[in-house]
Amino acid sequence: MKKISTHDYRVILCPFPNGVKGCVRLDSDDFASIYINQHLTAEEQRKTFEHEIRHLYHRDFSNNSSLADAEERAR
Numbered sequence: 001m002k003k004i005s006t007h008d009y010r011v012i013l014c015p016f017p018n019g020v021k022g023c024v025r026l027d028s029d030d031f032a033s034i035y036i037n038q039h040l041t042a043e044e045q046r047k048t049f050e051h052e053i054r055h056l057y058h059r060d061f062s063n064n065s066s067l068a069d070a071e072e073r074a075r
């Protein structure tokens, strides 16, 4: 499995509407943007970041697993 380095992603804090903690998107060149809700506490932001990193690690964008499976793994 490919190691993820800080050259592979950037983190953007943004004001998500209620309930959304974060999400991650991959560019066509495999560079990831991790969006974190700026209204979370520092601890929640850290947990959300780790959660989104796990999606990257498991390549949940390109594998065929269901969203439920992907969320279970990333928990």
Ligand SMILES: [Zn+2]
Residues within 6 Å of the ligand: 051, 055, 070, 071, 074
């Ligand atoms: Zn998730």
